[in-house]
Amino acid sequence: MSFYTSLNGMKNAQSSLSTIAHNIANSETYGYKRGRASFSEIVAGSALSNPRVMQGIGASVEAVTQNFALGPIEQTGSALDIAITGDGFFTLRGENGETLYTRAGSFSISENGAIVDARGNNLQVYPVDANGDTTSNTPQSIQIQAQNAAGADYAGVSVGKDGVVRASYADGSVEPIGMVALATFMAPNGLKAVGSSNWQATGFSGAASYGEPGNGQYGALLSGALERSNVDIAEELVGLITAQRNFQANAKAIDTATQISQTVINLRT
Known part of the structure; x- marks a missing residue:
């Protein structure tokens, strides 16, 4: 024995x-x-x-x-490097339609104007109006236009503390194009790790609850920084x-x- x-x-x-x-x-x-x-x-x-x-x-x-627990925050200076300074996960949509959640906020602009991670998964945002206020509570992918309505070329992008993504153009105009949607879970330990610092929801985690950055239990965003491993x-x-x-x-x-x-x-x- x-x-x-x-x-x-x-x-x-x-x-x-x-x-x-x-x-x-x-x-x-x-x-x-x-x-x-x-x-x-x-x-x-x-x-x-x-x-x-x-x-x-x-x-x-x-x-x-x-x-x-929150990991150390490292400054990078890149506008699309985003750290969540509290609870919440970024929501990603994969090529096959699967929904992923992550705390690794290193994003870039794809060739067609989408905001994607290193594997090409699309960052999900709320649609907004000209004032940056959300017009729908359904997260979706966005596409930054190469030119604005006046014909000015795209110049850059920024993400505010409130999660609003703004595109700037050569004529000096700035247009809100979406608000980063954050997800939380009743039992985050029930999430299934799928690699690349991504998770998927399971019956143990419960369904995702979505909200706006800096509102309620959802952490604010810090552009130009990344959350390191804890x-x-x-x-x-x-x-x-x-x-x-x-x-x-x-x-x-x-x-x-x-x-x-x-x-x-x-x-x-």
């Missing part, structure tokens, strides 16, 4: 090591949120078992949860040492159990 219990402990230590290694590998990934492996005790027994003699038979991975290298190294000692202790327990079994076998022979 002790052999299998310790073997299970080694497997769990490996799971912990894998989670920590993944955190360390993504310590420089923008928008990444550190994971933490949680374990639960396994007890052998039934409703009729005597509670005084019930034995534990190890532990199992209960969950690998993510910590959505991984603390020093904390991860401490966890790495702990997981290593856990693995070694379980390996030693297996070695001890093997020696005891061998002694018993020798006595019988």
